[in-house]
Amino acid sequence: MNDSLQTGIAPENRTSTRITFPGGETYGCGRVLFAAGADPGTAYIICDQTPVHPESFRWPDQPADTGLIAWGGIERRLINAYAGLLDQATGELRLHQAARDLGRCQDGWAGVVVHVVTVGELPAIGTEIEITVDRQRRQQLSAVHTAAHLASLSLNRALAPFWSNSTEVGDSLGSPDFDRHAITSSQIGLEGSTDVYRIGKTLRKKGFVFEAARAGLAGVESEVNAVIAKWLQEPMSVVVEPGHALLDSRRLWRCALEGRTAEMYCAGTHVGDLGEIADVNVTLAASADELMMRASVRRAT
Known part of the structure; x- marks a missing residue:
């Protein structure tokens, strides 16, 4: 599992993900900022906003949401989600231990939700996708x-x-x-x-x-x-x-x-x-x- 990777996200989009799950939302749309293959059989997608609750790297008590991501008649299973840190200067993404290693001194890093989906065709940058969480x-x-x-x-x-x-x-x-x-x-x-x-x-x-x-x-x-x-x-x-x-x-x-x-x-x-x-x-x-x-x-x- 790669704990650090370069995203190439445009500087103006290197901000914290807007989230709606605290209010109980289980459906929403987001604009794709990053999409690429990850571990064998999976891919990562980062959007500007999401209803998905991710697993925290700081205090991983609650598991991530699962569900479906869809766009243009294509569906991908959402099998996991991680909270990560995005370097606002370089676009580097850190997950898991690499994120924890930053400690509490995280100025210049933005918290983002990284959706983990099944491998296959991925949405292009800028695509509006639908995100549906397994409600039950x-x-x-x-x-x-x-x-x-x-x-x-x-x-x-x-x-x-x-x-x-x-x-x-x-x-x-x-x-x-x-x-x-x-x-x-x-x-x-x-x-x-x-x-x-x-x-x-x-x-x-x-x-x-x-x-x-x-x-x-x-x-x-x-x-x-x-x-x-x-x-x-x-x-x-x-x-x-x-x-x-x-x-x-x-x-x-x-x-x-x-x-x-x-x-x-x-x-x-x-x-x-x-x-x-x-x-x-x-x-x-x-x-x-x-x-x-x-x-x-x-x-x-």
Whole structure:
């Protein structure tokens, strides 16, 4: 897999991709800026705008959308999509590790969505293409991602008694933000999510008493599930703002819970209402220095 390649995109078009997936869009049109063969059997297409959610190189928790790309009676299967960085001076595209290697010093680089399609005839530069996302798959991933946020907020609340430092900065609902401080990986799948938390020296110094939490893990798990069930009994709207933005823009997930606004930064997709989630079941497991949270999710029919 080539992590760096020259695109030849015209200087005036070396800007961040306009995206509509934060607002829930699953169909849109885009003007082709780059199209070329990539790995064996695939090709890359970059457009000026897209409804496609790509896999992030920074935090690859949610898989990319799949679907169809069409123009002039021709169709290509959209099998993947990556977030990449485009050098605004040279037109060089970096993906995966090459993009991560730039770190946070990314001035002069624009975030772009790279559509991965099946190989075959490709659209010419400037062609207007139609992009259709697999809606059912998107809805399932969105339900799981929203449920994962509910689970993390509920976990923060259930673990609140195990902090010895009451001045610890809280999440948007006022609980100590265990999730933000300890999470090391997150995976969103079609049937559920898995979050892994590291319990290191820094977290302990902040006042988290892991031994007590581990001893009472069954009770923590029970409370997490009870809180989520309560939230789902009162369906509230869920929004990601801005709904139409540049890929480079930070987006904020918001949902009203118990009369307060829960919010966190998120680059993924979500349901429009908690009523779209039928139930969530969380299980917790702990080792000497790690906590794992799995959430199985069922969509409402």
